[in-house]
Amino acid sequence: MLNLKKIRADFPILSRKVNGKPLVYFDNAATSQTPQQVIDVIVDYYSNYNANIHRGVHTLSQEATDKYEAARQTIQAHFNAKHAYEIILTAGTTESINLVASGFASILQKGDEIIVSALEHHSNIVPWQMLCEKTGAILKVIPMNLEGELEMDSYTQLLSNKTKLVFVNHISNALGTINPIETIIEQAHNVGAAVLIDGAQACPHIKPDVQALDVDFYVTSAHKICGPTGVGMLYGKQEWLEKLPPYQGGGEMIDQVSFEKTTYAGLPHKFEAGTPNISGGIAFGAALDYMNAIGFDNISEYENELLKYGTKELLKIEDLKIYGTSKNKTSVISFNIKGIHPYDIGTLLDKMGIAVRTGHHCAQPIMTFYNIPGTVRASFAFYNTKEEIDVLVNGVKKAKMMLS
Numbered sequence: 001m002l003n004l005k006k007i008r009a010d011f012p013i014l015s016r017k018v019n020g021k022p023l024v025y026f027d028n029a030a031t032s033q034t035p036q037q038v039i040d041v042i043v044d045y046y047s048n049y050n051a052n053i054h055r056g057v058h059t060l061s062q063e064a065t066d067k068y069e070a071a072r073q074t075i076q077a078h079f080n081a082k083h084a085y086e087i088i089l090t091a092g093t094t095e096s097i098n099l100v101a102s103g104f105a106s107i108l109q110k111g112d113e114i115i116v117s118a119l120e121h122h123s124n125i126v127p128w129q130m131l132c133e134k135t136g137a138i139l140k141v142i143p144m145n146l147e148g149e150l151e152m153d154s155y156t157q158l159l160s161n162k163t164k165l166v167f168v169n170h171i172s173n174a175l176g177t178i179n180p181i182e183t184i185i186e187q188a189h190n191v192g193a194a195v196l197i198d199g200a201q202a203c204p205h206i207k208p209d210v211q212a213l214d215v216d217f218y219v220t221s222a223h224k225i226c227g228p229t230g231v232g233m234l235y236g237k238q239e240w241l242e243k244l245p246p247y248q249g250g251g252e253m254i255d256q257v258s259f260e261k262t263t264y265a266g267l268p269h270k271f272e273a274g275t276p277n278i279s280g281g282i283a284f285g286a287a288l289d290y291m292n293a294i295g296f297d298n299i300s301e302y303e304n305e306l307l308k309y310g311t312k313e314l315l316k317i318e319d320l321k322i323y324g325t326s327k328n329k330t331s332v333i334s335f336n337i338k339g340i341h342p343y344d345i346g347t348l349l350d351k352m353g354i355a356v357r358t359g360h361h362c363a364q365p366i367m368t369f370y371n372i373p374g375t376v377r378a379s380f381a382f383y384n385t386k387e388e389i390d391v392l393v394n395g396v397k398k399a400k401m402m403l404s
């Protein structure tokens with residue numbers, strides 16, 4: 001059981017008002033809110049030991065380096081990576097994906113195949129299209145069904161010895177579907193393909209074990225897990241990270257530099273050129289500590305309750321349709337009301353202090369599949385309550401009355 005009162009008190013933003021109404025924050029799939037414990041870590045860095053890392057011999061630099069590397073170890077432990085140097089700190093999911101895509105440009109050959117899924121975020125489609133243009137590789141797409149699940153039989157058929165890389169999100173940000181990544185990884189490995197999993201939407205709800213999954217690359221952003229924006233990670237198996245060339249040139253990623261030849265630093269520094277988001281990396285570790293103290297089993301159990309309750313109550317509204325009805329889903333409800341544009345509902349809800357996302361959720365192919373312009377998406381986090389869902393349901397009823 002979660003102590004909701006205590007948890008909510010950790011998030012200063014949850015007590016503010018929006019348009020004169022208490023904030024109901026249901027846009028957690030876009031970014032989560034930040035607890036005071038994590039805010040304090042950022043303030044502490046700038047107040048007490050702001051310095052560049054891995055460079056200076058002075059005390060502040062050593063303190064900052066120690067805290068940054070300790071955060072890397074926290075992240076390693078959380079995801080159960082074998083080595084801390086398999087955790088590359090990046091600007092977030094998008095950068096992590098681009099890092100891998102750019103590395104594969106020197107590995108792929110004309111005619112090789114990359115498989116992605118129909119459920120992807122744009123940040124997971126565009127880099128692969130760019131990679132295919134550069135290398136002559138071919139992009140294949142795992143289709144989806146009306147429930148918003150991947151067609152696994154089609155996936156099996158797409159796989160062949162031409163498949164070099166499979167890229168799927170762990171959980172769809174637009175629909176909340178949890179994809180069967182264990183099977184996806186195992187079948188890809190059977191044909192010798194590497195697998196990259198986008199965990200940006202999964203990590204707020206579950207604790208992935210990269211060794212148990214035997215996944216080659218796993219990426220996520222801190223800002224959806226109670227951490228700050230602009231920082232995230234790439235987990236890669238050591239053998240893959242050694243195979244991939246550096247992503248960016250610059251300070252911190254080199255071993256020896258001369259104008260004749262430069263040799264690169266070892267992992268993880270080979271992929272960490274330039275001064276990173278130091279306070280962000282440290283706060284990323286603090287955010288994982290915060291969530292682990294609550295416990296991911298408790299979090300997902302409670303969020304499932306919210307999902308069930310929200311689904312039941314919203315479906316009582318006539319002409320309301322939910323998109324993404326897999327039995328395997330997290331606390332995301334994407335919906336529309338017949339004859340009303342999602343944007344109009346979102347705008348009226350905002351007037352009532354309710355924050356939801358409207359639009360295509362960076363997943364236009366999914367909207368095209370359902371033949372809709374977009375949806376209203378309410379996404380719940382562990383600090384939300386059933387009372388807030390009641391406020392949403394009443395708000396949607398009111399909006400429907402005003403708009404029809």
Ligand SMILES: *Cc1c(COP(=O)(O)O)cnc(C)c1O
Nearest residue numbers: 092093094121169173200201221
């Ligand atoms: C949010 C999200 C991304 C992009 O994350 P950034 O932090 O913006 O880089 C990618 N994939 C999924 C599934 C997401 O939910």
